[in-house]
Amino acid sequence: MGLIKPLLYTLRELFRKPVTVKYPYEKRDISPRVRNIHTLNRETCQHCGICARMCPNNVLKMKDGYPTADYSRCSFCGICLDACPTGSIQMIHTQEHNIVRAHSEDLYMELLNPDGTVYNPEVASIGQDETNEGGVF
Amino acid sequence: MCVLRIWIGDKMLADSLLFKLFVFPGTVFSLVVVLFLFWWWRKVGAAIQSRYGPKHVGPAGTLQTIADVVKLIAKESIIPEKASRWFWFMPVFSFVLSFLFLSLIPFTDHWVILDFDTSLIMLFAVMAIEPLLIFLVGWASYNKYGLAGAERAGIQMLAYEVFLALTFVPIIMLSHSWSLVGIVYAQGVSPTWATPVAHTFVNRGVWFAVVQPLALLLSVIAVMMAMHIKPFDIPDAEPEVIYGASTEYGGPFYALQMLSHFLMMFLGSGLIVSMFFGGWEGPYLPHVAWFVLKTLTVGTTIMFIQHSMPRLRLSHMMEIAWKKLVPLAFLNIFITLIIMEVLGWV
């Protein structure tokens, strides 16, 4: 009968492991393409400002020739990556990150170095979890 | 179990009514049972839905209920301006009513608070007041969602009352007894105590679940309809009326209603165990433990069905109740008569 089959399925499900990932005690791998936070290669950047102009949300603002980012506006689309002619601005896949900006009226902050380290620790700190290698993706 | 052997004067403490009323199976025990049952309900539901349920508060989440109840009691109880002045009375009264229900259920023939030879009729009366209370709850809150839920509770009550009484008729026919303790005795369970009340019964020697499988199925459905358990939880159907009759009740009132809901679920299962599964019979363990274990098993089965089925539509429920279940209950009575003829039971 049609009423019994669903009960058998749910009975079977009682004995299976749940699909929940017990974050933050267990973490799952994320794809290397996930766009979480910007990095800037200050050697190859040619100060053209196209990334700031192409950003749909006015996240990037050029300061002293380099882009600075206001993360309260960013939607992590990656259009700035497509626009950059040299590929200096990239986005890395962090598992978690938190951005602390204290004692400042200006929300625009320096972008990270390509290796993930902070450019100017006195002004801002960006804490991040270790990025994962390999795994599912 | 040394508390059971404390003597006060010339009577044992465990024989006194006050002990039964307040400790076991009264207030303290029922609170413990509700705390356990709520946690267990959430764990069973979560296991079916492929997730974990409460995990962090206490070992495997067992203290989650206490945390939730404390949180709810600490909240402000908001009473709408135009609500009736009986607003606060209803949830309290329904909690009290479930204690009345509790006093009638025999954990064993010793551990029962109210024992007289027509306790089943009293039980029906108590079960019949409850939907009226729900209706009053919905009316008193001056809330159109509450009223809509209350109307549905009234409709559902009309649908199940007749059918509930009819499912219990064969049991009464078989056991020749109107009291729950008598019905348990009639299943071949030997008395554990000399009860002060004389019970008339006819000993059939077999659990009624074996002789009356159809009645068992029907009474499980009837209990689910009476306690508003899915698939019959139409009065508090979230997608349609936000929380039914008790939409407006928040904080401490919500905690009270939740507790009384789970207490009723336990008691409904206890009723089924008394009537079909031989009450407190069982080897080795104390009789009370067997009763509680059997009740929890029946309760778990009801919870399992609850979490695995969708909700019925109101008109569909009425159709099923009046067109299918009431005739089935009559058929069951007829079959019982035939079986009694064949087996020579009088």
Added chain:
Amino acid sequence: MAEIEKITATPETLVDTALGLKKAGFTFLEFMSAVDYVPKNKVEPGANRIDAVYMLWNPGTNEQKMITVPLPRDNPVVPTVMPVWEGANWHEREAHELFGIDIKGHPNLSHLLLAEGWNDTYPLRKDFKVEEVEIDWNAPTSKLAEGEPERVYHFAVQHPGAHGPMGFDLLLDGNRILDAESRIGYVHRTLEKLGEQRNYYQNILNMERGCIMCGMPYIEVWARAVEELLGIEVPEKAKYLRLIAVELNRLSSHLIWMGPQQGGDFSYMPVAMWAMGDREKVLDLLEALTGGRITFAYIRPGGVRWDIPERFREMAEKNLRYLESRIPVYEEMMFKEPIVKERLTGLGKLTPQEAIDIGASGPVLRATGVAHDTRKDAHIPIYEDLGFQIVTQTAGDAWARGMVRLGEMKESIRLILDALDRLPPGNSEADLFNRKAMPWMKVPVGETYAVTESCRGRLGIHLISDGTNTPYRTKIRGPSFSNMYAVEHILKKGSYLYDIPVLIGSMDVCPADMDR
């Protein structure tokens, strides 16, 4: 798509032209909207008028035609075309409140998307200034039960059964609905106006937010509209990748529909939770391909942004085969279960004529037996090469709509796996996108209407470009707008309170899609 044929009409000849076209087979009104030509515009220099636009579709011959009615700016008035196409009801209300076009003969011209007390300023006009807006917050919101506002049963927004920020105000008699009035517009984010302020590349972000659960078809149709105006071709591999991305999104959207939407209506928790758990597998695939699980920004005008990653094929094979094995489980649990079947059968029955008249599309239309799927009609690349089959049912009720979506899920899985097998080789940039569509491109003057099949129905973008790098007019034809009107149409015929959440769920109405 080829040039759209335009037919000009005047307000006096509009209804006759419409009737004539309907008799000729143009029975489907896609949308009714307007375009505001200010004197300084670059599309038609010197024009100073508002054009009312009626986009029509002929399901039989698959042609599109457009009726334009030029109107003066200071007093635009058109007669209603509701006697011809019933679905014009809400479109005309929207054009009235956003453009200021007065519709003569319309039964109910109250505000649909904007607040009730909005003064007479019209947001989509080019000379609109935000400072001039004043809202009267005490304006009466509901016309039902005049004088007795407490009798109105709000089945909207705060109600858990209303599937989000949309719903109805009801007048009830017990459980029977006497009258219903729709309340939508809570998620109106002015995507069409924002579209005019961002350039063609940045609009990927804009258009994707057209629907949360189903963003990929939006950017796909946007990209196709821009490519048509630019006159460029997309590389072969990019076409396959677009198909894979869109079908993955369709799978994820249908799983949400089956789980929390339709399953949640019955509080059928096992199905709801299992569907969300299975959806994670599809989202893992999307995350591997695009980097995002809900918002992707993957398809760009000219092609796609990235190639498939390394072990995508194995991952897709594993996850999609698992999903394929779960579909019979869902079918047993939902569509063959007696309680659910009883609730869904006969609910919200639409005949094919009614559905086309209202403008309902997608699974709603295919459940009535009309075998039309925009993926075939618009000759979207690669679908026909892979042998795409249209899934239809004949009953027209909620159960049939559910079965159509289940069939579409099976078809999507097959399409994705076939496309992955036949993916053309090559991983240079030229295989992914056409270099003529750069992020800062300027599109020559032109007008086009591109359609696609989003998860909910026929999605269209009417794009008018003026030679600069921002569009002049982006009109989005959201499928849920017409599907929700179908719900109102059904409710007005007489229904019950316990049927509403199931009905809204079965039409799969997405509030973001509806309000834009």
